[in-house]
Amino acid sequence: MRRELFTLAARVSAVLGGDGGVLMVVRGGERLGFVNWRRKPSTPAAFHWEIGIALLPAARGHGYGTEAHRLLTQYLFAHTTVHRIEAATEVGNVAERRALEKAGFTREGVLRGIGWRDGAWRDGVMYSLLRTDLAG
Numbered sequence: 001m002r003r004e005l006f007t008l009a010a011r012v013s014a015v016l017g018g019d020g021g022v023l024m025v026v027r028g029g030e031r032l033g034f035v036n037w038r039r040k041p042s043t044p045a046a047f048h049w050e051i052g053i054a055l056l057p058a059a060r061g062h063g064y065g066t067e068a069h070r071l072l073t074q075y076l077f078a079h080t081t082v083h084r085i086e087a088a089t090e091v092g093n094v095a096e097r098r099a100l101e102k103a104g105f106t107r108e109g110v111l112r113g114i115g116w117r118d119g120a121w122r123d124g125v126m127y128s129l130l131r132t133d134l135a136g
Helices: 002-015 064-079 094-102
Strands: 020-027 030-043 046-055 084-090 106-117 120-130
Touching (some): 020 046, 064 084
Parallel strands (some): 046 084
Antiparallel strands (some): 020 030, 084 120, 106 120
16 A cells, blocks of 8 residues: 555646645545645744645555555645644543554644534544654
8 A cells, every 4th residue: 555655646746736636535446535734834934744644444454554644744745834733632532542543643632622523522532753752
């Protein structure tokens, strides 16, 4: 999967905007889901990326999410000057939390009542990966 996602990223990089983008996660010819990223201002003069992922139910639990996170962060650090990439998920999404941690992200804390879903406010967990985290 590593090579396939990287090849797809290289093919579409010329048409991706500076504010974010979306890449499909594939294995062979099989579509497994997608990853996305968007620009978030850190200060008036700087920004960082926020990433997300959505995998089809049949693709979950096989390590594809972890690998997609790794490849996307490598791609963003290689092709932009950002120092920080962040991701958030609901507290109850244990699989996504594990995937982020396996991909090298650090848990920063709980965001209380950050999202509304299914008639209730949900807590989220914020994760980050810094460019310097990869140097060690």
